[in-house]
Amino acid sequence: MTMVLNHTGIADADHNADALKRQGSRERRALASLTLPGAILIFLVLILPIGWLFWLSFFGASGEPTLENYTRVLKPIYVRTFISTFEVAGLVTLICVLLGYPVAYLLSQLSERTAGLLMIFVVLPFWTSVLVRTYAWLVLLQRTGLVNTWLIDAGLISTPLPLVHNMLGTVIGMVHVMLPFLILPLYASMRAIDPVYMRAAANCGATPSQAFRQVFLPMSLPGLAAGVALVFVLCLGFFVTPALLGGGRVAMWAMQIANNISVYGNWGAASSLGVVLLVVTAIILYVFKRLFRVDSFEGVR
Amino acid sequence: MLNRPATETQITHFQRLWLYMLVALVFAFLIIPCVIVIPMSFSGSKYLEFPPRSWSLQWYEAYLGSPEWRAATFVSLRAALLTTVFATTFGTLAAYGISRAYRAASSLARGVFMLPMLVPLILVAIGCYFVYAKIGLNGTTTGLVMAHTVLALPFVVIAVLSGLASYDMNQERVAQSLGASLPWAFLTVTLPQIRLSVMSGALFAFVTSFDEVVIALFISGGENATLTRLMFANIRDQIDPTVAAISSLLIGLSIILLVGSHLLRGREDRK
Numbered sequence: 001m002t003m004v005l006n007h008t009g010i011a012d013a014d015h016n017a018d019a020l021k022r023q024g025s026r027e028r029r030a031l032a033s034l035t036l037p038g039a040i041l042i043f044l045v046l047i048l049p050i051g052w053l054f055w056l057s058f059f060g061a062s063g064e065p066t067l068e069n070y071t072r073v074l075k076p077i078y079v080r081t082f083i084s085t086f087e088v089a090g091l092v093t094l095i096c097v098l099l100g101y102p103v104a105y106l107l108s109q110l111s112e113r114t115a116g117l118l119m120i121f122v123v124l125p126f127w128t129s130v131l132v133r134t135y136a137w138l139v140l141l142q143r144t145g146l147v148n149t150w151l152i153d154a155g156l157i158s159t160p161l162p163l164v165h166n167m168l169g170t171v172i173g174m175v176h177v178m179l180p181f182l183i184l185p186l187y188a189s190m191r192a193i194d195p196v197y198m199r200a201a202a203n204c205g206a207t208p209s210q211a212f213r214q215v216f217l218p219m220s221l222p223g224l225a226a227g228v229a230l231v232f233v234l235c236l237g238f239f240v241t242p243a244l245l246g247g248g249r250v251a252m253w254a255m256q257i258a259n260n261i262s263v264y265g266n267w268g269a270a271s272s273l274g275v276v277l278l279v280v281t282a283i284i285l286y287v288f289k290r291l292f293r294v295d296s297f298e299g300v301r
Numbered sequence: 302m303l304n305r306p307a308t309e310t311q312i313t314h315f316q317r318l319w320l321y322m323l324v325a326l327v328f329a330f331l332i333i334p335c336v337i338v339i340p341m342s343f344s345g346s347k348y349l350e351f352p353p354r355s356w357s358l359q360w361y362e363a364y365l366g367s368p369e370w371r372a373a374t375f376v377s378l379r380a381a382l383l384t385t386v387f388a389t390t391f392g393t394l395a396a397y398g399i400s401r402a403y404r405a406a407s408s409l410a411r412g413v414f415m416l417p418m419l420v421p422l423i424l425v426a427i428g429c430y431f432v433y434a435k436i437g438l439n440g441t442t443t444g445l446v447m448a449h450t451v452l453a454l455p456f457v458v459i460a461v462l463s464g465l466a467s468y469d470m471n472q473e474r475v476a477q478s479l480g481a482s483l484p485w486a487f488l489t490v491t492l493p494q495i496r497l498s499v500m501s502g503a504l505f506a507f508v509t510s511f512d513e514v515v516i517a518l519f520i521s522g523g524e525n526a527t528l529t530r531l532m533f534a535n536i537r538d539q540i541d542p543t544v545a546a547i548s549s550l551l552i553g554l555s556i557i558l559l560v561g562s563h564l565l566r567g568r569e570d571r572k
Binding site: 028044047106122127138239267 | 511
């Protein structure tokens, strides 16, 4: 009698567990489907068009299959653009590191309250439209702009300096846009470094600069790598600021793509340039992720 | 004061003076372009000057008096509000699904939802332009809102996922065991507790759409040209002081949004 009861009890429990499991997996499938509206939209607006352009990049102007769009990327004019894009991106990233590292470091050493207040200087530009900031740089740097007027009034120069519509203006404007992208992840990772390590280094007899170089700097590298990868990649595809501050003298990848469409209507060429940009971007992000064990490029804002 | 040690490693404030000065200069570099336009926009002369010799509201009058600028502002606001609604709804649903689905499915979905943040914007722009041309969506609000919603989705998903990470999902299971259906349990138990994250996601969505330039340059036009598109053309072709007035208004808006996001984050931390 007891045996039977026991047996049915177990069977019931099994049955129950199975039913629960079935319901659970049904529920989880339903939950996964909640991602569908957004995922479908991403497919329609992002994946499908880019896939289509990728397909298109293998056909010539008259519709015959060809690789000419990719061999053209190797032509001197495109190679020059490619190199100058990398130069600008590299220069901007370097300046961002030189300016951003000390800022993130100092902020990470202050109390959270003070750092939070000073963060306004980093976050306000971040929330201000890129267009507005680019316009402000134009107002500051143009021939009759504020900087030139001040320098002339101060008697330092007699003719206005060419500060904008060239490489210099482009780099200044881009650094201004990119700097917060470097400082924010770097600051977050420096905050996470326990001050106890620096104290321990000092206890072991390290001078302040030794402690910084051998303890703090290596520990801040993953955050720095995340910022560097992000800034570099954003620079590669940057359109607005170079288009407005470069005055046509700075050839950038994104502008080349735009021109191929709006000026020449050449979809094959624009597509192949776009595909190369996408692949380069993906490789850089992947390499940084692997090399420096960057957890994610999420949460920049 | 300056000779007191600043850190545990006995560096004095005096030895750190260079660091303080460098950081102050970088802060000045960051903030000056964000504020210098404001006083200049009230200039009374025909040109932008700093400091203005006379004051007037002429550029604000020029902005508000121009049907073109007014229409563009309306287009941008409408697109941004619609984007906020769609991106916040879809993004919140997706984040909730991602946080509760099987791991394999959720990591795939997470990857898909991060794509719009990582793919170069110019490529998204020409892709949309190309496909929209086939189906007649160029120059429409629908097309613009679809593209902007996609751009805004990662920010909403990240914000809501971080809210869900600090929320105890067992509360929802308790509600379900007491007889609530899953949607009802989500709406009445989970959503109220993650509402601050949802709101900060919505804020990001609004800004993403309202400030977006590159896609708008390609796919918005005619009577549906956005404010950013009009500003871009204006800045490229001439230095029109009207843009200074608009910029000042936009800076005001970003300060309001910044304070808003700060308050949201502060309340989130205090929970």
